[in-house]
Amino acid sequence: MERMKRMSKRSTFLLALLMFVFAAWPAGLIRAEESTTSTVQWDSQNPTTLNLGGSPAQLKVWSLTEKGKEDVTQKAEWISGDSSILKVDKGLITPVSKGQIKVVATYEKQTVSTTITVKSPYSKLQLNPSSPINLTIGGESKQLTAQGVLTGGGTENVSGVEWTSSNAAVATVEDGLVRPLAKGVTYIKASKDELKAQTIVYVRSSSQALVLSATGAKSVFLGSSPIQVSATDVNLTGGKTDVTNTAEWTSSNPLVATVEQGKITPMDAGNSTITASYHGLSKTLKINVLPTVEKLVSSKASLTLETGGKTSLPSISAYLVNGAKKAVQSDVKWSLSSESAVKIANGKLVAVNPGSATLTATVGALKLDIPVTVQYKVLKLTASEKKYVLVAGQEASIPTVKAHMAGGGILDVTNQVSWVGTTAAVTVANGKVKAVNGGNSGIKAMYMNKYVKVPVIVEGAISTLTPSFSSADMNLKGSKSIKVIGIYTEGKKATLSSKVKWTTSNASVAIVKGSSIKAVGIGNATITGTYQDKSFNVEIKVTPKLLKLVLSNKNLKLPKGSSQVLSVNAVYDSGATTDVTSSAVWTSSKPSIVQVTGGQVKAIDTGSSSIKVVYGGKTVATSARVLK
Template sequence: MRFRHSKWLSLVFIFILASQSLVAGNAFAADEISKLVLNKNELALQVGDTANLTATAIFVSGSTENATVKTDWNSGTTEVASVYAGVVTAKKEGKAVITATYMGKTEIVNVTVSKKVKSLTTDKRSLELRLNATEQLLITAYYDDGTSENVTSKADYTVDTSSIVTVTNGLVKGQNPGSATVTVKYMNQSLTLPVDVEVVRRIDAESSNVSLLLNGTADIKIMATYPNGDIADVSEKVVWATDKAKVADAIKGKVTGYSVGTANLTATYGTKSTTITVDVDSTLKLELDKQNLLLKKDATGVLKLTATYADGKTEDITDRAEWATSDENIVQVSKGKLSAIAIGEAKIYAKYGDKAVVANVDVEVPRRLVVDTELVSLQTGQEQLLVLHATYADGTSAVVTESAEWSVDDENVAFVTKGKVTTYKAGVATITAKYGGKTTTTKVEVDIPTIIKPSKKAVNLQIGGSEKITLMASFKDGREVDVTNKAEWTTSNKDIAEARGGEIFGLATGAATITVKYGTRTAVIQVSVGVLKSLKVSQEKLTMKKGDSVTLTAEALYTDETKKDVTSDVIWTSSNVKAATVDGGVVKAIASGETTLTAQLDNKTVTIPVQVDMASDLTANVANLVFDLNETRTIVLTATDSSGAPRTVTNDAEWKTSNSAIVLVSKGVVTPVTRGKATITATYGGKSISIPVEIGVVAGLVADKTFIVTKRGDQVQIKLTATLSNGTTKDVTETATWKVNSYKLGTVTNGLFTPTASGKTTITGSFGGKTVAIPVEIDSLKYLKTDVVKVQLTEGSTANVVALATYTDGSEEDVTKPALWTSSNIMIADVKDGVIKATGKGTARITVTYSNMRTTVQVTVTK
C-alpha cells in the first residue's frame, strides 16, 4: 500500500514538472531577447579577492530573467582573473576582460587586479597644530610581495570633525581649536591619526570675581597656556556663556551688568574653560533705620533702607527696594511707608539684590495680661468681677476688661461675661481672657473643701455583707459638713463591691476600690470581699538533673484563717520550658538551663527558681585556633558541676560562629570557608566560652624580585611568599591574583611575566588582602646610535646605515630593521630599513626612532 501511494505521488510530480516545462518552453520560444545587462562593467580587485557578477536578460516583451547561471562566462586573461558562473577571482596583478554571452547577446567587464595591501603606515603618530597651520603626512602601503609604495596622493582621507581639521592629499590644516581624528584608507587597509588644534593646557582669567554697578562694564583678560609653555591673550577668541543673561553677559572679553544680581560667566577656548563670578550693583550690607517699631491702631510709620557698597559709599534705596509684610491684615507697607490696620505683630521685609533685612512692628500688642486675682473661691450662687490689665512695650498699661474675649472651660460650674463671674454648682472651672494675641487664666473654685475624710479607709466584708461610711468635708472658713449624700461614689469593680450613698455592699470574693468625689477632692476606700490572705508552695527552690521529676503542693490561707490544698486550682507556669516544665504541680527537668516556676491563685503569686544541669565552670582544650584552608580542628569542651565533677559536653553544648562566611562549627568541629578572622562561641549550663579563630590570615607578602628589567621575547618568573599570622610561610605564586597595570605592555600568569611592548609598568600580586608591586622596564635603552652620523651621496646613489641599541643591562642589538626611519625631506633623501637613497640635491636629516629613543644622520646629496 505504501509503494502504490509513493508511485502515485511520483507520477503527479512528473506531470507538474512536465507541465511547467511546456509552459516555460512556449514562453521562451515566443519571447525574443532585447539585450543583456550586467550589474558591473568594471572591477578593481586585489590579488585573492572575488566579486560576483550577475547577468539579467531583458526580452522584447518587456519581461526579465536572471540569466547569471545560464550565461557563458569567459576571461581573456585567466592568469590575471578567472570567472565561473559570474564569480570573478583575482589571481595576479594585471588587467583582464571578462566576456558574458547569452542568447546571442554579449557584454564585457574590464577587470583591474592590483597587489594586495598588507599594511598601511604614516610617518606621524599624532599631530599638534596651531590655528591655520598645516603639516604634510606621508602614507606608505606595504604589499604582500614585500614591496612598498608612497600612496599619499592615492589614499582617501576622512575627518570626524571637519570644522576642526581638513585634509587634502595628506596635507592637514587646523581650522578651529579642538581635537579631531583623521582616518586614512587605501584599498582594504586603514589607520587613524589624532590631531589637536590650538589645544591649550589651561586658560586663566586675570580675575575670578568682578563687581559692577548697574549698566557698568569691565574688560576681562583671558590667558591661554600651551603645552610648550607659550602664553597668549585669547580674550577675543574665547566663547562666552552666562547662566543669567538678564544679570550680566560678556562679548569679546567685555563684561556688562544689566540688572541687580549675581551671574556666572564661562569662557571656553578649545577644550578648556574657566568661570568668572559677576556681582551687579552688589551691596556689602543693607540697614534699616529701625529694627523694632511700635504703632497704634490706624497710625502710620516710615522705615528707611540704606545700602553700603564695596567702595564704602552709602545710598538711600528705600524707593528702589522690594517691600513685603508677613501679615497684611495687621500692617501694610509700600516703599517703606507703614499703615497699622489691626492689633497684632508683623514682620516687614526689605529686599535689594540678593540681600534682605527685616523689622518687627508691634500694633498695640500687650507684652502681658494680668487679672487682679489668680484664684477665686466662691459658694454656689455667688458673683465676682475680674479686672484685666494690659501692659504694652512702651511701659504703659490700660484696663481692657470689656475689650477682652472671656471664656470658661466648664459652664456647668460657672459663667463669665466681660469679667463678671457667676457660679452655679460645686466644682472647679478655668476662666480665660484673650486680648491682642495674649491670654491669661484665672481658676474658680465653687464650694471646694480643703479636704474630705471617709469614716473608714479600709473595709472587710463577707459576700452579701454591707457597711455604712460617712464622708465629712472641711472648708477654709472652718466649716465641717457631712456631704455623704452629695458626694459621687464609684467602684473599681462592680462585680465585687458597690457603694450607694455611703453604704458599701460585698458582692463576690475579691478586692475593689471605692472612690468618693466631692468638688475637686477625692478619697478612696479599700474593700476586701472573701479575699485570699496568702499562698504557700511546698518548696522554695529546686536543683534538678535532666530527666528528674518533682511534685509540688500549694496551700491557700484565707482572711477568715481557713486553709485549703489548692494544688489543682493553682495556675502553674514555667518561664523556660526548654529547661523544665510544670503541670498540676509536677515539675520535669528537660534540658540544661534555668527557669522560674510560678504558682498563681487569685491575686497571690509564688515563684520557685529551678536549675537543671547548670555548670559552675566551662573550659575548652584550646585558647585559640590558627590554621589554613582545607584543614579542620576540633574543640573539646569540659563542664564542671557544683560538686566539682568534670564532664565532656562537646556534643551537648550549643556552638555558634560569629561569621559563617569565614568558618563553620558543628559539635566542636571547626571547618574553614575562606580566609579571615572569626570567633567560635560554645554555651552549656548557663556558661559560655569564646575561642578566637584565624583562617589563613596573611601577616606579610613578599616577592623574590623587587625590580625587573627585561626585553620583548624574554619571560620572567616571579615567586610570591605569604607569611601567615602564626609565623609559617607559604608559596602562593599560583593562587595569588596577578595584574599588569598597563595591559598593552605585557601579560602575567601565575607569576610568569611575558612582555609584549616597550615601556615601563608595574606588576602587582595580591593574596589574602595583601599586595606587592614590582616595577618593570621593558626594552629600556641606554643608548641608540648609528654606525655613521654623516653621509655624502651623489644623486641616485644609496648608502646602508646600521642602528645599534644598547640596553640598560649593557647588552647590544642591531635594530636597523625594527627601528622607524624617517626623512626630513624625501625630495632629497628617502630611507627604508637603514637604506638611504639620494633623490635630489641638498641636505636632509634622517631620524631613527626605537623604543622611545631617537638619533639622526646628516645626509648631503650632490649632483
C-alpha cells in the first residue's frame, strides 16, 4: 500500500514536469512536422567591387523554401567585417576606405557571406601645375588643383583632399592655395585616401639687398634727439626703393631704445640691436645709449698745419654724468668756422691756404672748439683738364699744368713736367695724349716730386647723338631734364646725358647744370650738346610765369538795366603786368540776372550772380548784385 502511494506521487511529478517542458518549449520545435525548411542565398546580381567615393550599393539576400523564393534583405541581420572600410545597413553598403572586407547576412540562423572590395577610382593623384613653383615673398599666392587619373583613362578634379606643407614657415597651403611667407624650399603634399602627390615650391626674396643709412654700431646719449635711419630695398635688377615706412622695425631691448619707421629714440642707458626686415631680408644696427655727457675733451688742444699738408682729426672723449670717460670719436659731428684755410675731407684736416680757423666737435648738445693754424709749404700741381673721353686712335692736346708754390705763387710748368700713361691704353708724346685701346686709364704729370693725374676714358666711336627733345618752352626759374641717347658704331645704345659737354648761346636766358636745363631769364637761347665729334642744338624759349589775375573791381552792385565795364590784369613772376581783358574768358553763374561779355557786365534782373574770369590756367571771381 505504501509502495503504491510512492509510485503515485512519482507519476504525478513526472506528469507535471512533462507539462512544464511542453509549455516552455517553442511550438515550432515541438511541432517539427509543421515547419518548412529554408535556404538563404545571395542575389546573383550583388556587386563585389565598389569605387571609393562612389554611390552606395544594395546587396540582396533570398530565402528559398518549399513555398518559393522570398526577398529577406530587410529581415536579415547584416554585419560588416570592418566598418572603417565598408558600412552596411539592411544590405545597403557604403564604401569608406580602400580595402577588402567580408559582409555577413544572417536569416533564421542561416548565414551567408561575401567579400567586397573597395578600391579607388583613380590610378594615381597628380597636381596641376605639377612643375616646380617659384614664388616671391610678398608676391601673389599660387592655386594648386588635385586631379585624379581615372583607371579607365582621363582625369577629374578631386575634392576632400588633405593638403600639407613640409615647411609652413616658408609657405602655407589651404585648399590648394599656396601662400609664400619666407625664403626657402618646401614640399606641398596632397593626399586623398591612400593616393598622394607632391610638388616643390621655391620661395625667393624679390630683393637682393636691404641697405640702412647707418651701419655697424652707434652711440647716442640720453636726452639727445631721436636718430632717423632710412632703409633702402635693392631689387633683383638693381633698382632702389625707400622702404623706411614699410619695413618692419624692431628693437631687441625697447627699455633702452625704441624704433618706429626708422626713428630710434634713446630711452635708458644700455645696449639694443635695431633690426629692419623687408621681404625676407634684414639688417641690424647696434645702439649704445650712454648717460648724459657733461663735457668733451680733445687729444689736442690746438692744431698747426703746413699748406698742402693733412692730418687726422683729433680724438674726442666725453665725460659722462656718471663720472665715466668714453671715447666718442665715431659720434662726433665736425665743422669749421671757415674753409678758406683748411677743409675736412675723408676724415682728415687738409691745409689749403695760410690762415686760421676754428674746428668744432659736436656731440649731442655739447660743443668743443679747437684752434687750427695753417702755415706756408710747398704746394701742388693742377691740370686744366679734369678728364679726357677719347675714341680709340683719337688724340688730344695735353692739359696745361700749373704748380702752386709756397707763398702763393703759381707757375705754368707744362713744358717742364714729365708725362707718363698710367696704363698701356694711352700714350703721351709730342704734346699729345693718344688713346690706344679701349678701357679706363689716365696720364700723370710729374714735377718736383709732385704729380697730378688726369683720367682718360677710351670709348667706342659714336655714330648718332639724339636728345630727348629739340625745343622747349619754359617759365622763368624752371628746369627741365634732358636725356641724350647715343648709338655707337657697333650698334650699342647708351645714355650719355652726363658725358655731353653743354654750352649755351645766352647764359642770361638758359644754362645747363648736369643734365638739367635751367631757365634764368626771359628770352631765347640755343643749348648745344657735344660729345666726341657729334653735336646737336636744343632751342629754348623762356617766358614769365603767370602768377595771378587781378580784377579792376570786386563785389559789384548795379541797378537793374545798367552796365559796367570790368578789366582784368595778368601778373607775372617777372613783375610785369598785362591787361588781358579781351583775351580772358568771362562767364556768369546766372546769365538771367547778370550777363558779361569781354568785361562788360549787364544787370538783367534783380538778384546775385558770380562772375568768373579765366586766363592762362588762372581764375579770378567776383560777385555781382543787381538792385531794383
